[in-house]
Amino acid sequence: xxxxxxxxxxxxxxxxxxxxxxxxxxxxxxxxxxxxxxxxxxxxxxxxxxxxxxxxxxxxxxxxxxxxxxxxxxxxxxxxxxxxxxxxxxxxxxxxxxxxxxxxxxxxxxxxxxxxxxxxxxxxxxxxxxxxxxxxxxxxxxxxxxxxxxxxxxxxxxxxxxxxxxxxxxxxxxxxxxxxxxxxxxxxxxxxxxxxxxxxxxxxxxxxxxxxxxxxxxxxxxxxxxxxxxxxxxxxxxxxxxxxxxxxxxxxxxxxxxxxxxxxxxxxxxxxxxxxxxxxxxxxxxxxxxxxxxxxxxxxxxxxxxxxxxxxxxxxxxxxxxxxxxxxxxxxxxxxxxxxxxxxxxxxxxxxxxxxxxxxxxxxxxxxxxxxxxxxxxxxxxxxxxxxxxxxxxxxxxxxxxxxxxxxxxxxxxxxxxxxxxxxxxxxxxxxxxxxxxxxxxxxxxxxxxx
Amino acid sequence: xxxxxxxxxxxxxxxxxxxxxxxxxxxxxxxxxxxxxxxxxxxxxx
Numbered sequence: 189x190x191x192x193x194x195x196x197x198x199x200x201x202x203x204x205x206x207x208x209x210x211x212x213x214x215x216x217x218x219x220x221x222x223x224x225x226x227x228x229x230x231x232x233x234x235x236x237x238x239x240x241x242x243x244x245x246x247x248x249x250x251x252x253x254x255x256x257x258x259x260x261x262x263x264x265x266x267x268x269x270x271x272x273x274x275x276x277x278x279x280x281x282x283x284x285x286x287x288x289x290x291x292x293x294x295x296x297x298x299x300x301x302x303x304x305x306x307x308x309x310x311x312x313x314x315x316x317x318x319x320x321x322x323x324x325x326x327x328x329x330x331x332x333x334x335x336x337x338x339x340x341x342x343x344x345x346x347x348x349x350x351x352x353x354x355x356x357x358x359x360x361x362x363x364x365x366x367x368x369x370x371x372x373x374x375x376x377x378x379x380x381x382x383x384x385x386x387x388x389x390x391x392x393x394x395x396x397x398x399x400x401x402x403x404x405x406x407x408x409x410x411x412x413x414x415x416x417x418x419x420x421x422x423x424x425x426x427x428x429x430x431x432x433x434x435x436x437x438x439x440x441x442x443x444x445x446x447x448x449x450x451x452x453x454x455x456x457x458x459x460x461x462x463x464x465x466x467x468x469x470x471x472x473x474x475x476x477x478x479x480x481x482x483x484x485x486x487x488x489x490x491x492x493x494x495x496x497x498x499x500x501x502x503x504x505x506x507x508x509x510x511x512x513x514x515x516x517x518x519x520x521x522x523x524x525x526x527x528x529x530x531x532x533x534x535x536x537x538x539x540x541x542x543x544x545x546x547x548x549x550x551x552x553x554x555x556x557x558x559x560x561x562x563x564x565x566x567x568x569x570x571x572x573x574x575x576x577x578x579x580x581x582x583x584x585x586x587x588x589x590x591x592x593x594x595x596x597x598x599x600x601x602x603x604x605x606x607x608x609x610x611x612x613x614x615x616x617x618x619x620x621x622x623x624x625x626x627x628x629x630x631x632x633x634x635x636x637x638x639x
Numbered sequence: 640x641x642x643x644x645x646x647x648x649x650x651x652x653x654x655x656x657x658x659x660x661x662x663x664x665x666x667x668x669x670x671x672x673x674x675x676x677x678x679x680x681x682x683x684x685x
Contacts, residue, residue, distance in 0.1 A: 201643075207651040216642035247642045254643065258650060265652065273659055282665035331661055333683070335668045371668055393669065438669075512669070515679035518647040522680050523658025527651070531677075537665045550672060594651065595678030597666065626678065633646055 190261060191591035192221060195631040196497055202630060203254075204591045205262040209518060210254070211634045215239045219247045224261060267582050270528045274577055279329035282532065283320055284539040284550045287312045287350055288341040292377045294412045297442060297470050297478060302412075303341030305554035310542035311346045317353040319563035320540045325364050327566070337371045339539075339550055344378035354390050373397065373440075375409070376421035376428075384428050392436060396425045399441035400453020400467065407446065408478075426461055434463045438512060441467040444478035448487045451495040458502070458509045466512030469621055471603050480617055489624050496628040500635045516595070516629040527594045533601050534560065534576025548576055551602030576601065579612045586614045592623045660684045 189204040199217040201210040212220065218238070222231045228248055235244050254260035289310045291303030303309070324334055336357065338350050350372070357368040372387060373395040387394050398421060399405040406416025429437055439462045443450035450467055457465050469488075472479040480488070495511065502508055521527075531537065534548030541553055544563035552558040561568040581587040581598040599622070604613040662683040666676055 205651065207647065207649065209646040211644045211646060213642045250640045250643050253640075254645075258652065259645060262650075262652065266655075269655060279661075281661060282668055284667070333662050333664075335665055337668050339672075369664075369668075373672070395672075512679070513676065517679060517681055519649050520681050521649075522663055522677055522682055523654035523684075524651050525654075525659035526661075526663060526680070526682075527677055531666045533667070536661065537667060549667060595676070597677045622676075629678070630646075637646060 189264065189589075189591065190220065192217060193627055195627055196493065196500075196635065198631050198634050200627070200630055200634060201260070202591060203260045203262055204594065205264045205266070206259055207518070207521075207594060208254075208259040208262075209630055209633065210260070215243055215247045216251065219244065219251055220260070223248075223251055223255075266524055266528055270525070270580055270582055273525050273529055274580060277329075278535045278577060279331055280324055280327040280536060280538060281331045281333070282335035282337070282537040283324050284337045284339050284537070285312060285317060285320060285353070286340065286539060286541050286550070286553060287317070287338045287343040287353075288346040289542050290345055291340060291342045291375070292345060292411070293342070293375050293409055293417055295375075295409045297408060297444060297472060297476075299471070299551060300341060300553075305541075307541075307554055312349060312540075312542040312544075314349050314352045314356075316540075316542065316544040316563060317349060318356055319544060321353065321357050321360070323563055323566060325360060325366060328366065332365065332367055333369060334366050335369045335371070337373065339373050342375055342377065343372055344374050344383060347378070347383065351386060354386075358390075369393075371395070375417065376424050377417060379421070379424045379428060384431055387428075388432055394428070394432070394437045395466075396421075396428065396437060396439045397441070398422070398425060398439050398457065399443070400447070400450070401456045404447045404453055405441075408442070408444065422460065429462055429464075436464075438464045438466045440512075441465075442470050443467055444470040444472070445480050445484060446478050448484055449491060450488075451491040451498070454495055454511060455498060458507075463509045464512075465509055468513065469618070471600075471606065471615075471618070473606070482617060482620075485617070485620050488621060492621075492624050492628050496632055499632065503636065513625045514629040514632055516626070516633065518630075518633055524594075527597055528581050530576075530580045530598050531600065534573055548572070549602060551600075552605075575611065583612045584614060586619070590619070590623070592619070592626045595626045596622045654682075657684065 191202040199212045369392040371393040372391050375397045402418045405418040454467050539547045539550040546560040547553045581593045587593045587598050601611040603615040605611045607615045
């Protein structure tokens with residue numbers, strides 16, 4: 189399968205199954221489009237009004253050589269491999285600890301419903317967290333790197349427990365030959381020097397929630413009485429990013445139907461001085477006024493194009509920054525098994541509630557149908573785990589023919605469930621945005637190689 | 640080549656041989672908590 193597109197003046201050809209990316213001239217772009225369905229003579233004839241015959245012949249030979257090298261028109265030979273891979277015994281390697289089901293902000297779009305996840309306010313105790321870490325160690329097999337994300341609600345509302353759990357995790361590393369990678373997601377309200385110092389020592393990544401421009405951020409992320417949180421958090425986040433050497437953090441925002449011109453928010457964050465930026469589409473039911481609809485897609489596509497072009501310009505001027513959804517690793521990226529077997533929710537990755545229940549991921553917390561077990565008994569609902577295990581790109585008809593399947597791994601099971609009531613369903617708006625981002629990301633690679 | 644410039648040398652099909660060790664980062668533990676993105680992650684088994 190080959191995906192061809194034009195973006196920002198580049199003719200790009202992605203050989204989907206090998207991952208090879210080719211930047212081609214106009215004649216090669218057209219020859220490639222005809223190559224599989226036409227003979228050499230037919231292609232000569234079809235393109236004779238546009239290009240010189242010798243040039244077409246020369247291009248044809250180059251295409252033929254790429255095909256012979258398995259860099260073009262490569263077959264998809266992965267289905268049986270992935271199906272066998274899915275049958276292997278899995279281990280748990282990552283936990284999302286819901287350290288606090290409470291929040292000091294009242295964000296309108298919060299899927300955690302102001303931190304409570306359709307339940308009641310609660311804080312995770314050290315004892316529950318310790319059992320979760322013990323479960324992770326005991327169920328991680330030979331995996332060395334274990335990931336633990338402190339999530340909420342707002343995890344800094346239970347900061348004392350976060351610190352104790354980090355200390356406990358570190359104390360177990362040598363004994364069990366494991367390495368914990370702790371991460372934290374925070375709204376910044378309680379971020380202070382002590383938190384920053386601890387995070388800089390212990391957290392391999394910190395996600396700082398901010399949506400962009402002040403009016404956009406404050407509209408969506410107010411305190412409970414309505415006052416915006418932008419003015420309080422921006423100076424703290426700037427100082428924190430600086431203290432981490434502008435690395436191993438993301439300022440992370442959500443864009444909605446109410447700020448479709450979200451490239452302005454990304455650029456605002458860059459203008460403030462942040463260098464690691466992620467701004468992502470809201471996931472919301474169609475009845476919400478801020479939900480993204482299909483009619484918003486053309487505008488959003490143009491915003492991604494605009495952002496990509498501006499990033500190239502800034503990179504040339506020495507003012508470059510990273511945009512998470514445009515980051516793509518063409519040389520050292522993940523293996524095929526990782527790319528095609530799904531995100532790991534419900535198998536390698538579990539969310540843990542403050543009282544110790546396991547769910548397939550943070551987005552399923554609160555939906556009792558997805559309760560998997562708990563820190564006392566371990567995984568009880570193995571049938572549900574098996575459903576998640578078998579949910580890969582080959583289980584989804586639309587993914588089979590999609591060029592982006594090697595970059596999104598079949599998409600988010602929670603989004604699929606929320607829109608189709610099937611974890612193996614397809615959230616189409618999310619897919620369209622993902623495809624656009626992959627196209628822009630590859631174009632950026634082509635452009636940066638010329639800088 | 641005159642008409643084609645290839646940006647990368649690594650072929651996905653070659654990762655079958657020693658892939659699948661699972662040491663790499665879980666996608667939702669990075670920045671996103673609402674979408675699935677694996678293409679930007681790095682292999683830890685190079």
